Amino acid sequence: MDTEIDWARELEQSFGTGDDVPVGHYVAVGHQAVRRRRATVAAAGVAAAIVVGTTWALAPGGAPRSDDAPVATEPNPTASPTSSPTSAAPEPVATFPWRKNDPPARATPDGLEIRPGAVVHERRDDLYPGKDTESAALDISYKGGRWWLVLEWDGGGSSMSSLRPEDGLFDTFDAFVRAEVANGGMTSGPADDDPGMADGLVTWRGGKLETAPRVTVVRQVPDPVPGDDSLGLVLQSAEGTTWMLLTQGGDAASWSLDTDSGWLTFDQWLADQVALQSGNPGLDLVDLAEDGTVTASAPGVVVLDQRADPDLERYGTGKHPSAVALLEWQGERWFVLAVGFPEGASVTTVAEAKAGGADTLDEFVAFMADRADQGGMR
Amino acid sequence: MKHDAAFSDFVAARQTHLRRIAYALCGDWHRADDLLQTALTKLYVAWPRIRHEGGEEAYVRQIMVRANIDESRRPWRRERPSNQLPDLPADGGTDVEERSALFAALQALPEQQRKVIVLRHWLGLSVRETATELKISEGTVKSHSSRGLAALEAVLSRHR
Numbered sequence: 264m265d266t267e268i269d270w271a272r273e274l275e276q277s278f279g280t281g282d283d284v285p286v287g288h289y290v291a292v293g294h295q296a297v298r299r300r301r302a303t304v305a306a307a308g309v310a311a312a313i314v315v316g317t318t319w320a321l322a323p324g325g326a327p328r329s330d331d332a333p334v335a336t337e338p339n340p341t342a343s344p345t346s347s348p349t350s351a352a353p354e355p356v357a358t359f360p361w362r363k364n365d366p367p368a369r370a371t372p373d374g375l376e377i378r379p380g381a382v383v384h385e386r387r388d389d390l391y392p393g394k395d396t397e398s399a400a401l402d403i404s405y406k407g408g409r410w411w412l413v414l415e416w417d418g419g420g421s422s423m424s425s426l427r428p429e430d431g432l433f434d435t436f437d438a439f440v441r442a443e444v445a446n447g448g449m450t451s452g453p454a455d456d457d458p459g460m461a462d463g464l465v466t467w468r469g470g471k472l473e474t475a476p477r478v479t480v481v482r483q484v485p486d487p488v489p490g491d492d493s494l495g496l497v498l499q500s501a502e503g504t505t506w507m508l509l510t511q512g513g514d515a516a517s518w519s520l521d522t523d524s525g526w527l528t529f530d531q532w533l534a535d536q537v538a539l540q541s542g543n544p545g546l547d548l549v550d551l552a553e554d555g556t557v558t559a560s561a562p563g564v565v566v567l568d569q570r571a572d573p574d575l576e577r578y579g580t581g582k583h584p585s586a587v588a589l590l591e592w593q594g595e596r597w598f599v600l601a602v603g604f605p606e607g608a609s610v611t612t613v614a615e616a617k618a619g620g621a622d623t624l625d626e627f628v629a630f631m632a633d634r635a636d637q638g639g640m641r
Numbered sequence: 642m643k644h645d646a647a648f649s650d651f652v653a654a655r656q657t658h659l660r661r662i663a664y665a666l667c668g669d670w671h672r673a674d675d676l677l678q679t680a681l682t683k684l685y686v687a688w689p690r691i692r693h694e695g696g697e698e699a700y701v702r703q704i705m706v707r708a709n710i711d712e713s714r715r716p717w718r719r720e721r722p723s724n725q726l727p728d729l730p731a732d733g734g735t736d737v738e739e740r741s742a743l744f745a746a747l748q749a750l751p752e753q754q755r756k757v758i759v760l761r762h763w764l765g766l767s768v769r770e771t772a773t774e775l776k777i778s779e780g781t782v783k784s785h786s787s788r789g790l791a792a793l794e795a796v797l798s799r800h801r
Contacts, residue, residue: 268794274665274763277743281660281670284678286649289656292678293648293685393708395776447683523646 285579287602291609294539366425367405370397370416381405385436391415391448398448400440411436413443422448464498464505467513477501487533488540495533508536525613527595535612547610548592551601557588565591573628578602579609587624587631589615598627648688651697652681659698663705665759668748680704702764706756706774746796750789753777757785758793 367381374397377383385402390413398415411433413424424443426433433439465480466473474480477500484495492512498505506529507518517536526532535546550560555571569588573580584603589596596615601608613627621627656677663673663680680701687700747755753775760771761782768786772779 268797270758270762270790270793271765273743273793273797274747274758277747278661278664280657281664281673283656283660284674286652286656289652289678289681289685290645290649292682293688395707447679447686519646 285577285582285602287578287609287611288604291602291604291607294607294609366410366412366423367403368401368410368412368414370414370421370423374416375399375414377403378405387440390440390444394448396448400436400443402436411439413440413448415448464500464507464518465496465509467494467509469512472496474498475500482529484533487537491540493540495529495536497529506532508533508540510540522617525611525617527614527616546612547608548590548597548612549588549599549601549610551584551586551603551608551610553584553603555584555586557586557599557601559590561592563592567591567596568624570624573600573624575600575628575631578611578631579604587627589624589627598624600627600631648685655698655701656681659701659705662702662759662764665747665763666705666708666756668744676705676708677701679708703774706760707776742796742799743793746793750792753781754785754789754792757782758789761786762790 361378365378367378369376369378382404383401384404385400387400388398390398390400394415396415396417398413401410401412401414403410403412409428411426411428415422426439428436433442464475464478472480472483472494479499480496481499481504482495482497487493487495487508488510491510494509494513496505496507496509498507502520504521505518506521506524507516509516519532521529521532524532526535531546538546546561548559548561548564549557549566551557557566557569559566567589569586571584571586573585573587575585575587576582578600579585579602583605586601588599588601590599591597598613598615598618598621600611600613602610611631613630615621618627619630619633621630659680660673660677663676664670667673667676683704684697684701688697747758750758756775757771760766760774761768766774768779768782772782775782
């Protein structure tokens with residue numbers, strides 16, 4: 264090999280660049296993925312896919328497995344996709360007891376396990392061919408109930424999305440599977456699984472809140488997200504006032520300096536976050552039609568002015584339906600930028616008082632253009 | 642939302658480079674866009690947990706690198722509308738013919754060799770880092786590296 268060749272330079276120059284995609288597109292897709300993953304059944308019985316993650320140290324039954332503990336797996340792991348019902352799975356020797364309301368299949372360190380008596384109507388394997396995991400989608404019945412399941416597992420653990428078709432979240436099994444596959448499946452955590460202090464300000468573990476030095480808790484809102492172990496916080500530090508929502512028992516967090524948020528109050532910001540975490544589009548004040556027309560979508564919202572297709576291409580306008588609008592809501596004036604990405608509309612809401620002195624739609628467009636380099640206004 | 646703002650900042654700053662990595666791995670701008678979107682979506686979901694500096698880019702790169710690139714190179718996946726994204730040439734002294742030849746040669750390498758070349762010799766990862774990223778041994782990295790560079794060098798020689 265010629266050691267004088269500067270391979271990094273040669274390769275760097277061997278091809279060009281593609282077209283950048285508006286950042287808002289990736290944020291919108293990310294929102295949608297979060298909604299899918301965080302979807303839970305609320306107390307009112309809202310229809311949703313339930314996503315459960317398991318590490319093998321906490322395998323089904325809650326106890327670590329010993330190496331010689333037999334775990335039965337489905338005898339035909341390569342069953343071909345078919346829409347015709349197959350016979351009931353044979354009786355396995357289960358190491359872990361099935362609980363009454365468990366879905367009729369689960370992933371174990373040894374593979375897929377079908378609950379005795381369950382009937383598999385359709386099965387698809389290897390849903391994520393680009394990943395080093397095993398996976399299967401099942402259309403399966405058990406004791407008169409129908410389930411759609413997507414399971415993925417590897418040496419470290421498993422995840423399962425389960426849905427009851429009658430809940431109507433998806434019209435077909437195929438649509439459910441496609442949505443799950445599009446979501447990318449199980450996400451591996453980083454090597455350092457300790458999330459540490461959210462924004463360097465607080466930790467929340469086992470219901471115990473601890474603050475960093477010189478951080479003051481101004482306000483706490485317990486359990487704002489239905490079905491999640493969550494905590495809303497207003498924190499005061501040298502950096503300013505931080506609004507924070509801790510979810511998943513403290514494993515995940517969203518936060519914003521109040522000055523960086525378009526919302527005027529913590530309650531508005533928290534309502535937006537809770538809506539997002541609960542599987543809703545967020546606290547969107549408007550709907551956007553295909554022709555770029557904006558209409559009020561929340562009680563008390565009045566649309567004062569609007570313009571379709573503003574020149575804010577870095578947010579995705581131009582390629583998708585879009586609009587800016589001036590609103591009145593709760594006695595205040597608000598600007599919104601709405602972009603109709605194929606994955607769902609993205610609505611950025613900015614109180615007039617936080618819009619850099621903007622008073623008109625032109626001035627708001629100029630303000631948002633200036634903010635584009637910083638990732639927009641959130 | 643700081644989560645969104647920080648994610649947006651990262652994407653705004655790094656998407657061009659990350660898309661080029663995806664393109665170097667698969668040789669198709671549409672597939673590169675797909676790869677990048679998949680990786681960035683997973684990054685968004687995992688964002689609260691990926692805090693250590695530099696971890697975001699490594700996370701995205703790892704997802705793209707570990708994807709089964711050649712699975713997506715089957716002809717049926719390449720039948721897309723003809724509205725191709727432009728392949729804008731990078732600044733530099735290498736002429737167009739040579740750029741095409743070298744990149745074509747890179748794409749002609751077996752998948753694992755191509756990944757090793759991209760990680761080790763374009764992005765500058767060490768042998769150990771490359772081995773870790775691809776979940777292969779350091780010896781395999783060296784072997785792929787040697788064979789891949791030999792093939793590329795032959796192409797460069799013909800065009801000089």
